[in-house]
Amino acid sequence: MAGRSPKTDVDLGDERRGDPGGGPIDPVTGIREWYDPEPQDSGITWEDLLTRWALIEADLHQTYGVDLGEPGLLRARTGAWLRVRVLGLLTEPKSRIFRVLRAEREPDVSTPADQAEFDD
Known part of the structure; x- marks a missing residue:
């Protein structure tokens, strides 16, 4: 799909529930002839992340303990190294990016006070 950033592998719990729907079910195998694709608006795009880069x-x-302001740090590391750490932040309930994205996707869910505090 042109113009849309690829989704990341991390989900904030917005999984589809039950049968995703699709074509007829084969009575012998129990498998559908085809399945409905995932909704296009699920998941987090790199655009979502890059627009919140200060939080990341x-x-x-x-x-x-990674200081991106340190000269030469990113030149000495691979894109995969950075990707792993950025995606790791999406699974950390104490991270700023996790909390902001979660609040946008689930406005009725509040973060418990003990999760919102940072260890300084």
Whole structure:
């Protein structure tokens, strides 16, 4: 799909429930002839992340001790190295990026006070 960033592998719990729907079910195998595709608006895009880069930069420093302002750091590392750490922040309930994205996707869910605090 042109113009849309690829989804990440991390989900904030917005999984589809039950039967995803699709074509007729084969009575012998119990498998559908075809399945409905995943909704296009599920998941987090890299655009979602990059527009909140200040949060990610602060979280990388707080969580992993990675200071992106350190000269030469990113040149010495691979894109995969950075990707692993950024995606790791999406699974960390104390990270800023996790909390902001979760609040946008699930406005009725509040973060418990003990999860919102940072260890300084």
